[in-house]
Amino acid sequence: MGRQDGSTRQVSAVSVDSSSATILHVDLDAFFASVELLDRPELADVPVVVAGNSARSVVTAANYPARKFGVRSAIPLGQALRLCPHAVVLEPHFEKYRHYSQLVMAIFDDVTPTVERLGIDEAFLDVAGARGLLGSPAEIGELLRRRVQAETRLTCSVGAAATKFVAKLASGRAKPDGLLVVPLDETLSFLHPLPVSALWGVGAATEDALRRRGLKTIGDIAATPIAQLRRAVGEASGLKLHELANGIDPRAVTPGSEEKSVGHEVTFETDVTDPEVLRRELLRQANAVAVRLRTAGLVARTVVLKLRYADFTTITRSRTLAESTDLGRRIFEEVRSIYDALGEDAPGQRDAVRLIGVRAEQLAPGGGQPLALWDADEGWRDAEDTMDAVSARFGRGVLKPASLLHQGELRGDPRTPRPSRPER
DNA sequence: TCTGGGGTCCTAGGACCC
DNA sequence: TCTGGGGTCCTAGGACCC
Numbered sequence: 186m187g188r189q190d191g192s193t194r195q196v197s198a199v200s201v202d203s204s205s206a207t208i209l210h211v212d213l214d215a216f217f218a219s220v221e222l223l224d225r226p227e228l229a230d231v232p233v234v235v236a237g238n239s240a241r242s243v244v245t246a247a248n249y250p251a252r253k254f255g256v257r258s259a260i261p262l263g264q265a266l267r268l269c270p271h272a273v274v275l276e277p278h279f280e281k282y283r284h285y286s287q288l289v290m291a292i293f294d295d296v297t298p299t300v301e302r303l304g305i306d307e308a309f310l311d312v313a314g315a316r317g318l319l320g321s322p323a324e325i326g327e328l329l330r331r332r333v334q335a336e337t338r339l340t341c342s343v344g345a346a347a348t349k350f351v352a353k354l355a356s357g358r359a360k361p362d363g364l365l366v367v368p369l370d371e372t373l374s375f376l377h378p379l380p381v382s383a384l385w386g387v388g389a390a391t392e393d394a395l396r397r398r399g400l401k402t403i404g405d406i407a408a409t410p411i412a413q414l415r416r417a418v419g420e421a422s423g424l425k426l427h428e429l430a431n432g433i434d435p436r437a438v439t440p441g442s443e444e445k446s447v448g449h450e451v452t453f454e455t456d457v458t459d460p461e462v463l464r465r466e467l468l469r470q471a472n473a474v475a476v477r478l479r480t481a482g483l484v485a486r487t488v489v490l491k492l493r494y495a496d497f498t499t500i501t502r503s504r505t506l507a508e509s510t511d512l513g514r515r516i517f518e519e520v521r522s523i524y525d526a527l528g529e530d531a532p533g534q535r536d537a538v539r540l541i542g543v544r545a546e547q548l549a550p551g552g553g554q555p556l557a558l559w560d561a562d563e564g565w566r567d568a569e570d571t572m573d574a575v576s577a578r579f580g581r582g583v584l585k586p587a588s589l590l591h592q593g594e595l596r597g598d599p600r601t602p603r604p605s606r607p608e609r
Numbered sequence: 610t611c612t613g614g615g616g617t618c619c620t621a622g623g624a625c626c627c
Numbered sequence: 628t629c630t631g632g633g634g635t636c637c638t639a640g641g642a643c644c645c
Contacts, residue, residue, distance in 0.1 A: 236613090245613080259612085421618085450613085624635100
C-alpha cells in the first residue's frame with residue numbers, strides 16, 4: 186500500500202526514453218480500501234478506513250480521502266478516528282484481497298515470467314526480455330495499468346527504473362494511479378534530494394541515528410564515507426545505505442523464494458492472566474502452524490514462543506529440536522514447556538499477557554504423510570495425531586492423506602456421498 | 610480511545626571446535 | 628601453561644517492511 190499522500194502529480198512518461206529502465210515496480214493503490222470500495226462505490230470520495238473491530242485494532246488501510254486527515258496504516262484506530270471523526274470504518278476481508286491479488290499477479294505473469302511478488306499488493310517485473318514484443322518499459326507499464334483497471338476495476342501505480350530500489354521509489358512518487366520513469370542517467374538527481382527515510386531499511390530509529398550526525402538527505406548519505414556510516418548504523422546497513430544512495434542496487438528480480446518461518450500470534454482484547462487460557466491459545470496456534478507446515482510439505486527444527494506483557498515489553502524464547510517436526514502436538518509440547526519454565530527468569534511478569542504467539546523456524550522440505558480423518562460430525566478434518574485419532578474413532582474413522590484435505594480435494598462422506606456440510 | 614499480524618534481516622554474546 | 632583467532636551454531640532482541 187502506498188504511504189504517500191494523493192498530492193503528487195500524475196506523470197505521463199511514455200514520451201520519456203525508458204529503454205534503460207527495465208525494472209518495473211507495480212503497486213496497487215490503497216489496496217484493501219480499494220477492494221472494499223468496489224462493493225461500496227458511494228463511499229469513493231469519503232474517508233474510509235479498513236480496520237478490525239477490536240478495541241486494540243490498528244488501521245490496516247486507508248483510502249486517499251482519509252489520508253488527507255493524516256490517517257495512515259498501522260496507527261491505532263482510536264487515533265485515526267480522532268484525526269478524522271467522520272471516517273467510515275470497514276472490516277477487512279482477507280479472502281477477497283487474496284482473490285484480487287491473484288487476478289492482478291496473473292496479469293503480471295502474462296507479461297513476463299520474471300515477476301517477484303512483494304506481499305499481497307506489489308511486485309517487481311523485469312521487462313528487459315519483453316521489450317521487443319510489447320514495447321518500451323513505459324509502454325509495458327501503461328499496458329499493465331490498463332489491464333489491471335479493465336480486469337479488476339482497481340488502480341495501480343508503476344515505477345520504471347534501472348534498479349529495484351529506484352523503481353520502488355518511482356512508483357511511490359507516481360501514486361495514485363500514475364506512472365513514473367526514472368532513466369538511468371537521471372537516477373542520482375532523482376535520489377539525492379530525497380530524505381534519508383526514503384531509503385530502504387531506514388525507519389524511525391535509523392533516521393534518528395543519521396539525523397544526529399547531520400545526515401538528512403540521500404545526497405548526504407552518498408557523500409559520507411562508508412566507515413562512518415557503519416559506525417552509525419552497523420556493518421551491513423552502512424554498506425547497503427551507501428550503495429543505495431549512489432544508485433547501486435545489484436539485486437535481480439527473482440521469482441519465488443522459500444519461506445523461512447511460519448507463525449501465528451494474537452493480541453487479546455483484554456490482557457490475560459489465566460495460564461489455562463494461554464495454554465489453549467498456544468495449542469490452537471501450534472496446530473495452525475503445523476497445518477501450514479504440512480500443507481507446504483515442510484518440517485521445522487526450531488520453535489519460538491513470543492509473549493508481550495501488559496507494559497508492552499516483548500520477549501521471545503526459542504528451542505531447537507533434535508528432530509524436525511510438522512506436528513502440532515510436538516510444537517505445542519515445546520512452547521508449553523518453554524512457557525512453564527518462564528517463571529524462573531521473568532518473575533513477577535507472569536501475569537497480564539497482551540499477546541502470545543508461536544513461530545516455526547529452520548524450515549526444510551520433508552515430513553511424513555499425515556492423514557485426514559472422517560468425522561461423523563465435522564466431515565473431513567486434519568488427523569493431527571493419526572494413531573490417537575484412529576483409536577479414538579475406531580470403527581468410524583476413514584483415513585486419507587491429509588495433503589488432499591489441505592488442498593481441498595476431499596469432499597463429502599466417503600461411504601454415503603452427499604453434499605459437504607456448510608461452512609461455519 | 611495507545612501501539613495488529615504476517616514476515617525478513619541483522620547484531621551480539623556464548624558455546625564449542627579446530 | 629593466565630590465554631589467539633576463525634568458523635559455526637544457538638539464542639534473544641530489535642529494526643524494518645507490507
